[in-house]
Amino acid sequence: MRRPSWHELQAIKTLGEQRSFRRAAEMLGLKRSSLSHLVKALEQNLGVQLFQRTTRSVSLTDAGQQLIDRLAPLLNEMDKVLHDVSARRQQHAxxxxxxxxxxxxxxxxxxxxxxxxxxxxxxxxxxxxxxxxxxxxxxxxxxxxxxxxxxxxxxxxxxxxxxLNFITVASPAYLAAHALIKQPQDLLQQQCIRHRLPSGKRYRWEYENAGKRCELDVPGTITLDNNALMTRAAISGLGIAYVPSLYAEAALQSGQLVELLADWRVQSAxxxxxxxxxxxxxxxxxxxxxxxxxxxxxxx
Structure with missing residues (x-):
């Protein structure tokens, strides 16, 4: 016996509920003759008559009623699942x-x-x-x-x-023209690219090493509020920048920037x-x- 398709079972369910080939065919979007042929082929496949047909009416046989009683909840649940999946997809917009x-x-x-x-x-x-x-x-x-x-x-x-890891960086050209930086306090004698916070205040550069911690209000003639721009300014040799490491990774690898005070790195929350x-x-x-x-x- 060939296993009936979902569309065939849906057609049987609809015809059993409507008890009319015309109404069932309209609901299924089929021609009446196509639905009649589908039902006949399915009955032959199952080896049992599912519907009693007269010129005026359609009724279920006992076997047809048993099939519909057990089939309807399964198909209804399948319809619900397909509807939910479709609705969920529409919500993803x-x-x-x-x-x-x-x-x-x-x-x-x-x-x-x-x-x-x-x-x-x-x-x-x-x-x-x-x-x-x-x-x-x-x-x-x-x-x-x-x-x-x-x-x-x-x-x-x-x-x-x-x-996030914050690091201190400068270009090789800047470092070649300025004094050596060994500890955070040395930054107070340098040209730094300062960071303006959303509040309008300047960001104090933070450092920590072996339990020692310090915050510096660094000097500088340039103040920016954008990490990417601060990194670009450092690459251009305009001063020392203090930025999240992800901004400087490419420039560090290419040699456009050099990390300073690596032992004094600080992480933000x-x-x-x-x-x-x-x-x-x-x-x-x-x-x-x-x-x-x-x-x-x-x-x-």
Missing amino acids: GTLRISASDAAISILLEKVVPGFCADYPNIQLDFAAQGELVDITAAGFDAGIRLIEDVPQDMVAIALGGP GLALWFPPNKHQSMALRLFIDALKNSLPRQS
């Missing part, structure tokens, strides 16, 4: 607007976005690289991504990944995604949070 620091966006573009876009091609990601902290609700953003220490206290924060506690999380945002957690696992 829309635009996700995220405010983030340039450092955060650089990490996302490298480690998260490629896989997320491949998995959910109908979700549009709209990033705004903003130096200053904004009211994401008023500005129409779905979420923000910042260093954990910068997240407003009244927001829901989800920690992402491990700490890392990144966090945040949003208002009363904000409804869209399906797109929940999927993006899952992608962040998978691509940037927390490190113990």
Whole structure:
């Protein structure tokens, strides 16, 4: 016996419910003659009559009724599963607007976005690289991504990944023209590229080694609020920069930059995604949070 297809079983179920070849054929999008042929072929395949047919009516035989009683719940459940899958696919669409620091966006573009876009091609990601902290609700953003220490206290924060390494770098040309740097305090006699925080304050460079810790308000004639620009300024020989290591990796490998004070490296607390506690999380945002957690696992 040939196993009936899902479409054949669906046709039998529909005819059993409608008790009319005309109505069942219309619901199935078939010609009446095609449905009649399908039913006859299935009855021959099963070796049992499923319907009593007269010129005016269609009724189920005992075997047909037994088949419909057991078949209907299975097909209904299958329909529900297919509907849920289709609905879920439709929900995987829309635009996700995220405010983030340039450092955060650089990490996302490298480690998260490629896989997320491949998995959910109908979700549009709209990033705004903003130096200053904004009211994401008023500005129409779905979420923000910042260093954990910068997240407003009244927001829901989800920690992402491990700490960030901050390093001190300068170009070979700059180092050749200036005094040797052996310890953090030597930076106070150098030309440094200072970092302006979203609050407007200048970032104090932090160092730690063998239990000794210091923070420096370094001197310099250039102040920027963008890590990529600070790295570019250092490559151009304009001074010493203090940036997350990911910005300087390529320039260090190419020899455009040299790391200073490697024994005094400091790690920040890392990144966090945040949003208002009363904000409804869209399906797109929940999927993006899952992608962040998978691509940037927390490190113990």
